[in-house]
Amino acid sequence: MPSTLLSRRDLDFLLHDWLRVSELVERPRYAEHSRETFDDALDLAERVATEQFAPHNRAADLAEPTFDGQRVRLIPQVRAALDSFAETGLLTAGLDASVGGLQLPHAVAAACFTWFQAANVATSAYPMLTLGNANLLLAHGSAEQVDTYVRPMLDGRFFGTMCLSEPHAGSSLADITTRAEPQEDGSYRLFGTKMWISGGDHELAENIVHLVLARIPGGPPGVKGISLFVVPKVLVGADGSLGDRNDVVLAGLNHKMGFRGTTNTLLNFGDGGHTPGGRPGAVGHLVGEPHHGLAHMFHMMNEARIGVGAGATALGYTGYLKSLAYARERPQGRPVGAKDPAAAQVPIIDHPDVRRMLLAQKSYVEGALALVLYCARLLDEQGTAPVEADRERAHLLLDVLTPITKSWPSQWCLAANDLAIQVLGGAGYTRDHDVEQHYRDNRLNPIHEGTHGIQALDLLGRKMTMQGGAGLALLTATIGDTVERARQAGGEAAGLADRLADAAARVTQVTRRLWADGDPVLALANASAYLEAVGHVVIAWMWLEQVLALPPEGTGDAFHAGKRQAARYFFTVELPRTGPQFDLLESRDRTTLDMRPDWF
Ligand SMILES: Cc1cc2nc3c(=O)[nH]c(=O)nc-3n(C[C@H](O)[C@H](O)[C@H](O)COP(=O)(O)OP(=O)(O)OC[C@H]3O[C@@H](n4cnc5c(N)ncnc54)[C@H](O)[C@@H]3O)c2cc1C
Secondary structure (H helix, E strand, O other), X not given: OOOOOOOHHHHHHHHHHHOOHHHHHHOHHHOOOOHHHHHHHHXXXXXXXXXXXXXXXXXXXXXXXXXXXXXXXXXXXXXXXXXXXXXXXXXXXXXXXXXXXXXXXXXXXXXXXXXXXXXXXXXXXXXXXXXXXXXXXXXXXOHHHHHHHHHHHHOOOEEEEXXXXXXXXXXXXXXXXXXXXXXXXXXXXXXXXXXXXXXXXXXXXXXXXXXXXEEOOOOOOHHHHEEEEEEEOEEEOOOOOEEEEOOEEEEEEOOOOOOOOOOEEEEEEOOXXXXXXXXXXXXXXXXXXXXXXXXXXXXXXXXXXXXXXXXXXXXXXXXXXXXXXXXXXXXXXXXOOOOOOOOOOOEHHHOHHHHHHXXXXXXXXXXXXXXXXXXXXXXXXXXXXXXXXXXXXXXXXXXXXXXXXXXXXXXXXXXXXXXXXXXXXXXXXXOOOOHHHHHHHHOOOOOOOOOHHHHHHHHHHXXXXXXXXXXXXXXXXXXXXXXXXXXXXXXXXXXXXXXXXXXXXXXXXXXXHHOOOOOHHHHHHOHHHHHHHHHHXXXXXXXXXXXXXXXXXXXXXXHHHHXXXXXXXXXXXXXXXXXXXXXXXXOOOOHHHHOOHHHO
């Protein structure tokens, strides 16, 4: 039975036929690896995800975490799964051997982790946050912080969080008020409240390492006065032993629509619930430079944004495969034109409208997976390309693609989950099937790690204008390379290339027009339409890239034919949606801008 979590065939196609990850073993960092070690890691991920993560996905949703005022309780399968995950060594798959990592290419490590997200996105959030936290400290923390916090996190003994949001400051981090008061011994004491903190309390690990944004009194206002601190739940001695309970207190759990297996918390720092050293105040240590905290935190946020896109993709993918399996089995109705009412019913996949819903899902989830793995491959280029100019190019392209990789799957793989429910009909609306949970779980993704609207502002307001438009130029030039190769390939690919070239030209034209008079108010008023249109162009590009990796037209098997058909679908049904969006943007439409709050 093929898995209904993800398609290994698709992963192999993307990693090997398209991204050619096996060629990376020529580079010194990956010299110890081979196609076999990549395959082994993927096999292991699929097995542990299937056997340890998928079975409690529904149970963790039905029995959400509880807090009795003293302790947070989760169903025991969560901890058992996380212990199994720690044993695989996959947490450190992409990390340096110097910290115990496997030094797998990021593209392979990302593909491995997608199995866990597809199996159980809520349980896999704990290692995702922990790895992001560890990576930030490896990049910006001191050697002592690496020894004290990172090593136990990578061993699976401590878990990590990211504490940015406050009840009154979500999208606008400039307004956070948590303060960090310097102490004579060089440490700080933190006071404030953090809202929405995922994994903020539980008993799944010996300790929880919070990375907290706070203000040092006297610093500049706004984002330039934000610093970053590492604040453990339990203080850690110089020898690594656990000491006093820090003054970080769980005020309560949030009760969510989905993603229920991940505890989500309101945390009080320094309210005197505990008194380390005999007095209130959460003990923290500065990470990196004072007042550069948000820049440091972006290290984790960028990684988390791509992780959110990957999670959205994984949920879309598993919903697609489950609805596909259902459509093959469910008999209902007869073909249009069938005259005999006594004839056997056909499986619903025989109805073109059901195939439409499946094809739409396929084009979204396989397009999104291609983008996620392409970004992971860019990380490999950024770190190991032999020529510096290529490393810089990968860095810039990744920067431009990050808001799209976060947002496009969050919107369209959620739409895929919606279609999966529709394919199952009434059954899809019940809790007897997984697809309704996938939809609820996926509904978080356009909200956290910067909402859809905030990603849109980032793409149009920053990424497309930075360095004099270098990001926009690089994106369109890279798409242009694909267009050129497709034209040279000829046949159907050349036709798709012409359509993609037209759409990419509109991205440049519309971006210039929006910024023609430098007025950000009007330019950014329709930023979400811009994000969505550019996102569709990027996914069309990902589909043309996949077409170019297929064997010649008329050869190959059903898998290859299905890929070609999904590419046709995306170019025929989806890419044309961008026309009206670009028209709206080009006209610098003022409808939403001119709508006044008192007219509602
Ligand atoms: C389940 C869950 C898990 C989370 N996990 C974490 C975590 O681990 N750590 C953490 O720090 N945070 C976490 N968050 C917080 C999350 O990042 C915020 O919810 C998100 O950034 C939005 O902030 P907000 O909820 O305050 O909404 P608001 O900022 O109030 O936004 C409400 C609406 O207004 C829009 N809006 C706001 N400002 C603007 C603007 N300037 N321009 C245009 N539109 C705007 C938004 O797009 C949104 O649609 C989590 C949230 C949830 C729900």
